Amino acid sequence: MHTLPLGQQVAYPDHYDPSQLAPIPRTDNRQRLGVTGAELPFCGADIWNAFELSWLDPQGKPQVARARFIFPCQSLAIIESKSFKLYLNSLNQEPFSDINAVRDCLKRDLSAAAGAEVDVLLQPFSGMQELIEAPTGISLDSLEIACEHYQVEPTLLQLADPDAAFEQLVDEILYTDLFRSRCPITGQPDWGSVTVCYQGPQIDRAALLRYLVSYRLHDDFHENCVERIFLDIKQICRPHSLSVEANFLRRGGLDINPVRATSEMMDYVLYPRYNRQ
Helix, strand or coil: CCCCCCCCCCCCCCCCCHHCCEECHHHHHHHCCCCCCCCCHHHHHEEEEEEEEEEEHHHHEEEEEEEEEEECCCCCCCECHHHHHHHCCCCCEEEECHHHHHHHHHHHHHHHHCCCEEEEECCCCCCCCEEEECCCCCEECCCCCCCCCCCCCCHCCCCCCCCCCCCCCCEEEEEEEEEEEEECCCCCCEEEEEEEEEEEEEECCHHHHHHHHHHCCCCCCCCHHHHHHHHHHHHHHHCCCCEEEECCCCEEEECCCCCCEEECCCHHHHHHHCCCC
């Protein structure tokens, strides 16, 4: 495996260097979750937004843009976030003919590192307008609950009425801004908002919130947390359809937004940016 720069003191590169990218194979985490073989039990993507992207034009003038990177969940690897930041910084003094050449470079390097085609969208900051909104749905955060589990505890999940007929379906979007997990390398807190959209037997909302709070001292990468949440809800609550998305707060100019669903349900190009980000 590529040596991970996370948690280490490293020098920022002065020149373009795609070798900075450190892939982490998805297989180890998925095997721990009982996911083996080529066919995955979910669809989805990891959407990264980058706010510290800069390069030089042919005259040496700095250019800046915001970037969105869409990694399919079928990719062989995730990219370690600090290595991603180092790679993006390696472009700072690199001249490109135009913004399309920058996009082509990013797409080529990231696709090679991830082991699947990565979509890259670049948007200059000049004249950019963007709607920042709150998650849609019902917030769980006002529920009066007692919490005592701060390591992942799937048994907290339950249906609102376990004895109800499964034909009695609801269609709900539930979210919390209280989610926190920890970086598995540095132990630093990773803050985020988690949205659960499902159709099926009604999930006990207080139980769902207690379950999500139980990640508070859990050490794992963002993408792995979302896959675990998706599989736990799918197995225990048995919804007919399900999507789980997490919108993590920005660190080092990057925010990460993994989405896992029973079917492709979202236009990742138009993926929203929420008010906590």
